[in-house]
Amino acid sequence: xxxxxxxxxxxxVLPDGIDGNARIAVSGTVIVPPPAxxxxxxxxxxxxxxxxxxxxxxxxxxxxxxxxxFSAGTAEEALAVADTHRxxxxxxxxxxxxxxxxxxxxxxxAALSELVEQGDLAGVHFEGPFISPGRCGAHEPSxxxxxxxxxxxKLLDAARGTACMMTLAPELPGGLDSVRLLxxxxxxxxxxxxxxxxxxxxxxxxxxxxxxxxxxxxxxxLHHREPGPIAALLEDERVTVELVNDGIHLHPAVLELAFARxxxxxxxxxTDAMSAAGKGDGRYRLGGLDVExxxxxxxxxxGGSIAGSTLTLDTAFRRAVTVDGLPVExxxxxxxxxxxxxxxxxxxxxxxxxxxxxxxxxxxxxxxIAGVMRKGxxxxxxxxx
Numbered sequence: 001x002x003x004x005x006x007x008x009x010x011x012x013v014l015p016d017g018i019d020g021n022a023r024i025a026v027s028g029t030v031i032v033p034p035p036a037x038x039x040x041x042x043x044x045x046x047x048x049x050x051x052x053x054x055x056x057x058x059x060x061x062x063x064x065x066x067x068x069x070f071s072a073g074t075a076e077e078a079l080a081v082a083d084t085h086r087x088x089x090x091x092x093x094x095x096x097x098x099x100x101x102x103x104x105x106x107x108x109x110a111a112l113s114e115l116v117e118q119g120d121l122a123g124v125h126f127e128g129p130f131i132s133p134g135r136c137g138a139h140e141p142s143x144x145x146x147x148x149x150x151x152x153x154k155l156l157d158a159a160r161g162t163a164c165m166m167t168l169a170p171e172l173p174g175g176l177d178s179v180r181l182l183x184x185x186x187x188x189x190x191x192x193x194x195x196x197x198x199x200x201x202x203x204x205x206x207x208x209x210x211x212x213x214x215x216x217x218x219x220x221x222l223h224h225r226e227p228g229p230i231a232a233l234l235e236d237e238r239v240t241v242e243l244v245n246d247g248i249h250l251h252p253a254v255l256e257l258a259f260a261r262x263x264x265x266x267x268x269x270x271t272d273a274m275s276a277a278g279k280g281d282g283r284y285r286l287g288g289l290d291v292e293x294x295x296x297x298x299x300x301x302x303g304g305s306i307a308g309s310t311l312t313l314d315t316a317f318r319r320a321v322t323v324d325g326l327p328v329e330x331x332x333x334x335x336x337x338x339x340x341x342x343x344x345x346x347x348x349x350x351x352x353x354x355x356x357x358x359x360x361x362x363x364x365x366x367x368x369i370a371g372v373m374r375k376g377x378x379x380x381x382x383x384x385x
Contacts, residue, residue, distance in 0.1 A: 001027040005376070006040045009049035010362070013332045015351045024053055026358040029375040033354050047384060048362060051370055054332050055351050056091030056359030057313040058339035060165065060268060061125060061213070061242055063096045063286065064275035065312070070095040071287055073108035078115055084278040085271070088312035091359035091374040092122050092340065092349050094164060096272075098287035099128030099139035102151060106158035116162035122343055123164030126155055127213065130168040130178065131193035135218045138274075138300055138307035139193065140288050147178040156185055163187050164343055167213040169194035170204035183208025188342065190242075193218045194229055201232035205239060211342070214272055215241040215258060217249055217306070234261040240342050242270045243334070245319055246311040248297055252324050264330035268339040269316045274298055274308035318367040 003025035012022035025034040063070055066084030068077035078095060085093055095112045097105055105126065115121045128139045130147035145151065147168045156163050165188035170179055182189040191204055192213025197220075212233040220228040233239050241262050245255060249272075259267060271277065274286045276293040283301070284291045286308060290301035298307045313335055320331040340350025348357050362371030362382050371382030 001030075001032045003027050003032055003035055003040070004044055005046065005358075006034060006044050007046050007048055007053060007362075009047045010051040010053045012053045012352060013055070013328060015337070015353065017329060024352060024360065026373070026376050029358055031352060031354050031356050031358050046382070048382060050365055051382070052328070052363040052367070053352070054317075054328075054361050054363065055336040056349060056357075056361055056372070056374060057089045057317070057335045058092040058122075058343070058350060059085065059090045059271055059313055060094045060339045060342060061096050061127070061270035062090075062093055062273050063098060063127075063308055065273050065277035065279070067275055067279045067284075069275045069285070070112060071098050071100065071108060073104075073111045075111065075115060078112060079120060081275075082120055085273070085312060086372060086374060086379045087369075088278065088314045089317070089361040089369055089372050090271075090313050091357075091361075091372070091379075092343075092345065094123045094125045094343070095121050096125040096127050099131070099136070099143050100287055101143060102129070102154060105129070105155055109155060109159040109163065113158075113160045113162040122345065124159045124162050125165040125167070126163065127167040128193065130166070130172065130175075132169040132172065132195045134195050135169070135193045137193060137218045137305055138286050138289055138291070143288075146173045146175075148174045149177050149181045152178045152181055156182075156187060165190055165211065167192040169196060170207070170209060171196040171200045176203060176207045179204055179207040179209050191219075191229060191233060195220060196229045198227045198229070198232050201229040202236070205232065205236050210238055210240060212239055212241040214244050214249065214270065216254055217244065234258065237266070240266050240268050240338060242268050244272050244309055244311065245269055245316040245324070246309050247319060247323070249306065249309065255324055259326065259330070264333050265338060267334045268342060269313065269320070269331075269334045271311040271313060271316070272308045273311055276310045277312055279310075314361070314363075314369045317363075321367055
């Protein structure tokens with residue numbers, strides 16, 4: 001295949017480490033082996049000296065952005081969310097819903113499934129309504145319900161095979177049966193918004209749960225006599241832990257703890273972003289609740305609970321490297337390789353290898369976005385010269 005783009009000069013994060021002399025070649029929508037240096041047409045070469053090239057980011061938990069929300073259940077708003085986050089480097093994303101009436105959630109899932117089928121989204125994630133009333137956070141309490149497997153199946157059917165994850169509280173009646181049902185259908189069962197204890201969480205993992213939804217948030221804290229779900233989720237090698245690295249949801253020491261216990265291969269950075277991401281301060285809606293965003297922090301207008309985030313994954317990357325001091329390779333795993341593997345799409349995205357989609361992010365020396373490519377086309381074109 002003839003390369004139509006050849007990126008040179010940058011430090012490239014590859015699966016086996018950082019290469020300061022690698023070249024990334026693109027033909028159409030995919031990465032291809034780079035041609036000999038003397039075989040690169042002048043129109044195809046792009047010198048990115050002084051930059052980084054990393055795989056496109058993969059977000060498995062995002063609700064909105066750019067003033068729009070996946071919960072609106074319309075293609076127009078969903079595409080606006082996707083466009084906002086793509087400009088910040090997220091080339092693969094899952095559409096996360098918020099607790100609502102079952103019929104309304106089914107309608108949302110049906111609309112979002114069409115965008116999954118046409119390649120705009122990677123899947124649908126149901127966060128609620130099967131969560132603990134005591135840990136509901138920014139979910140409408142009156143719409144919560146126990147995870148009856150029949151209701152779970154209704155949402156899966158509405159998504160027409162595009163549901164990839166469901167967050168639930170496994171200690172609720174029907175919780176373990178619902179975890180088993182999800183696992184049987186190839187849908188990720190995620191433990192979150194839960195009051196589950198240590199032993200109950202282990203039972204959920206044995207039943208098939210493999211993700212911790214925004215670990216540490218909306219669940220009991222670690223306690224020396226009652227370790228709760230956090231310890232159980234961190235110690236089991238089968239579990240991937242989501243972390244919201246915005247400097248608000250987690251203290252840096254807690255982030256360090258998660259990486260030290262779980263290891264870099266079991267962490268997935270997420271945004272948990274609501275509609276204010278990429279938009280600014282103001283008043284917004286999350287599901288059926290009013291949210292006030294001030295200084296970039298989203299809180300419920302009534303009660304003040306944290307209501308998702310305004311985070312984008314480029315900010316999570318920069319903070320992880322410059323504030324938290326994590327190695328760039330580990331951050332790339334958490335932003336790209338690990339969530340891609342979790343979704344079962346690592347054969348197409350999540351790393352820079354020939355044959356995979358040409359999804360990549362160009363960062364400047366300060367780890368700020370300088371370019372974003374998705375399927376071989378520039379979403380944000382780098383400025384050189």
